[in-house]
Amino acid sequence: MWGAPFSAGAKKMLLLGSGELGKEVIIEAQRLGVECIAVDRYELAPAMQVAHRSYCLDMQDAEALKALIRKEKPDIIVPEIEAIATGALEELEQEGFHVVPTARAARLTMDREGIRRLAAEKLQLPTAAYRFADHFEQLRSAVHELGTPCVVKPLMSSSGKGQSVCRTPEDAESCWNTALEGARAKTTRVIVEAFVPFESEITLLTVRSVSGTTFCPPIGHIQKDGDYVESWQPHGMTDKQLLDAEDIARTITDELGGYGLFGVELFLTADGVIFSEVSPRPHDTGMVTMITQDLSEFALHVRAILGFPIPSVTLLTPGASATLKAEQATRDFVIGGLHDALLLPRTQVRVFGKPETKPGRRMAVALSAAGDVETARKTAKEAANMLKVEVNHV
Numbered sequence: 535m536w537g538a539p540f541s542a543g544a545k546k547m548l549l550l551g552s553g554e555l556g557k558e559v560i561i562e563a564q565r566l567g568v569e570c571i572a573v574d575r576y577e578l579a580p581a582m583q584v585a586h587r588s589y590c591l592d593m594q595d596a597e598a599l600k601a602l603i604r605k606e607k608p609d610i611i612v613p614e615i616e617a618i619a620t621g622a623l624e625e626l627e628q629e630g631f632h633v634v635p636t637a638r639a640a641r642l643t644m645d646r647e648g649i650r651r652l653a654a655e656k657l658q659l660p661t662a663a664y665r666f667a668d669h670f671e672q673l674r675s676a677v678h679e680l681g682t683p684c685v686v687k688p689l690m691s692s693s694g695k696g697q698s699v700c701r702t703p704e705d706a707e708s709c710w711n712t713a714l715e716g717a718r719a720k721t722t723r724v725i726v727e728a729f730v731p732f733e734s735e736i737t738l739l740t741v742r743s744v745s746g747t748t749f750c751p752p753i754g755h756i757q758k759d760g761d762y763v764e765s766w767q768p769h770g771m772t773d774k775q776l777l778d779a780e781d782i783a784r785t786i787t788d789e790l791g792g793y794g795l796f797g798v799e800l801f802l803t804a805d806g807v808i809f810s811e812v813s814p815r816p817h818d819t820g821m822v823t824m825i826t827q828d829l830s831e832f833a834l835h836v837r838a839i840l841g842f843p844i845p846s847v848t849l850l851t852p853g854a855s856a857t858l859k860a861e862q863a864t865r866d867f868v869i870g871g872l873h874d875a876l877l878l879p880r881t882q883v884r885v886f887g888k889p890e891t892k893p894g895r896r897m898a899v900a901l902s903a904a905g906d907v908e909t910a911r912k913t914a915k916e917a918a919n920m921l922k923v924e925v926n927h928v
């Protein structure tokens with residue numbers, strides 16, 4: 535029960551991170567009459583464009599973050615990215631603020647070390663073998679111990695930034711440099727993981743709400759350079775794989791606690807299901823649910839965090855998503871090809887509205903539904919291929 539946005543009795547949600555995923559979270563919250571405040575490091579971020587108001591802030595600056603939240607006094611704080619001063623969130627939670635799903639979950643998933651040690655060492659979930667390294671010599675011994683190929687990632691990064699595959703011991707130096715350049719935080723620590731020879735990989739969207747734990751049908755995806763380019767739902771799995779996947783997802787999300795939607799990333803291998811990582815928030819590969827499910831991952835997150843019931847989630851149709859990425863950096867561009875893409879059957883497009891392109895930056899996504907996953911994948915890829923970031927040359 536709450537009043538209209540801007541009124542004294544309004545329900546206020548503050549989003550930390552305002553990308554394409556947050557934009558959809560805000561749209562869903564607005565539909566329930568929630569007052570929405572968007573925060574990110576740059577002006578005109580996608581979610582800011584649909585929020586009631588917004589702030590530009592370095593979210594790793596604990597003092598600035600606390601000052602803003604104490605001023606705005608939101609009823610609910612929703613992290614949308616990892617790179618946030620999570621110590622500040624824990625302090626604010628102590629003061630009585632509600633952090634989604636919990637401040638501890640935000641802290642543990644903020645960097646790869648927290649979540650990996652929790653999953654592998656405390657919960658004994660199957661993961662790739664791993665080591666951590668603070669400097670190049672340590673990386674070299676980690677590569678030696680794990681063998682090649684292995685994967686090197688900065689502790690805090692997402693969408694594959696700074697990630698590379700070390701194929702021979704000689705690659706270690708270039709992997710180290712890639713990780714340092716791609717790291718979001720000012721730390722040099724990296725994780726080195728044994729390469730998992732997976733047959734496929736999935737995201738199991740898992741919702742914790744007053745109704746208990748609910749799993750969405752599995753989402754299959756393909757990643758290029760550590761970033762997703764294509765996803766589809768449902769992904770074909772054996773009953774055993776699905777049971778094992780749900781078991782892992784329930785174990786990790788029960789441990790993290792709180793209400794909300796989680797994206798549990800898993801590898802399907804000949805030797806079983808392996809845990810990769812988890813986002814305590816909607817997942818990029820889950821954008822496909824905007825066309826496949828009665829309640830998208832964004833609608834589910836909002837319902838769960840507001841404390842509403844989720845009696846069921848229904849897959850309405852098989853579907854797929856494919857991304858449009860920019861190739862170069864510019865602020866002077868147009869997104870073309872919408873007319874042609876939208877001629878394709880059962881196809882929709884989301885243009886995120888990011889004000890600036892960068893090489894590899896995700897700018898839009900095509901969504902297609904069809905009678906089967908293969909047709910949906912083909913159509914979504916066709917639609918995404920028609921979309922173009924056209925740079926204006928003066």
Ligand SMILES: Nc1ncnc2c1ncn2[C@@H]1O[C@H](COP(=O)(O)OP(=O)(O)OP(=O)(O)O)[C@@H](O)[C@H]1O
Nearest residue numbers: 662685691692693694695727728729730757760761
């Ligand atoms: N140990 C591994 N073995 C094989 N492939 C891997 C391994 N680690 C990562 N990958 C590949 O790289 C992709 C991205 O890795 P990961 O999810 O750890 O990065 P990320 O930057 O956190 O991505 P995102 O933020 O998009 O979830 C994985 O989905 C997988 O395709």
Ligand SMILES: NCC(=O)N[C@@H]1O[C@H](COP(=O)([O-])[O-])[C@@H](O)[C@H]1O
Nearest residue numbers: 551552553554555556692693818895
């Ligand atoms: N894999 C995580 C992910 O997809 N996160 C999404 O990308 C945005 C950052 O995009 P940007 O780097 O283009 O600003 C984030 O704000 C979030 O919406």
Ligand SMILES: [Mg+2]
Nearest residue numbers: 693799810811
């Ligand atoms: Mg990932």
